[in-house]
Amino acid sequence: MAAKNQNIDNVPVLITPHPVNDLNDAQLREMAAAALPVIIDQLTNTGALAAETRIDFVHPAARENKHCIDANIVEPAK
Numbered sequence: 001m002a003a004k005n006q007n008i009d010n011v012p013v014l015i016t017p018h019p020v021n022d023l024n025d026a027q028l029r030e031m032a033a034a035a036l037p038v039i040i041d042q043l044t045n046t047g048a049l050a051a052e053t054r055i056d057f058v059h060p061a062a063r064e065n066k067h068c069i070d071a072n073i074v075e076p077a078k
Contacts, residue, residue, distance in 0.1 A: 012042050012049040017059040031057045 003009040014035060023031065034057040042049055 010051075013052045014038055014042070015052055015054045017055075017057055017062070019059075023060070027060055031055070 003011070016031060016035065020028070020031070035055045038053050038055055042053070
């Protein structure tokens with residue numbers, strides 16, 4: 001609602017895996033590096049942008065198959 005009131009409700013969204021708070025510094029840098037090209041494209045692209053873009057980063061907990069909380073994983077790995 002706040003975004004709509006400020007006329008920014010159509011700003012493209014970058015979706016990152018959660019939770020972010022349990023990432024260490026190296027993992028957070030890795031996620032930021034994965035997000036950077038998307039952010040640059042969103043800021044410089046003059047064409048149509050996707051409303052939502054998921055970055056290419058798998059949460060370390062999902063890599064270790066501890067739990068599937070990653071926004072980029074649809075179902076748990078088997």
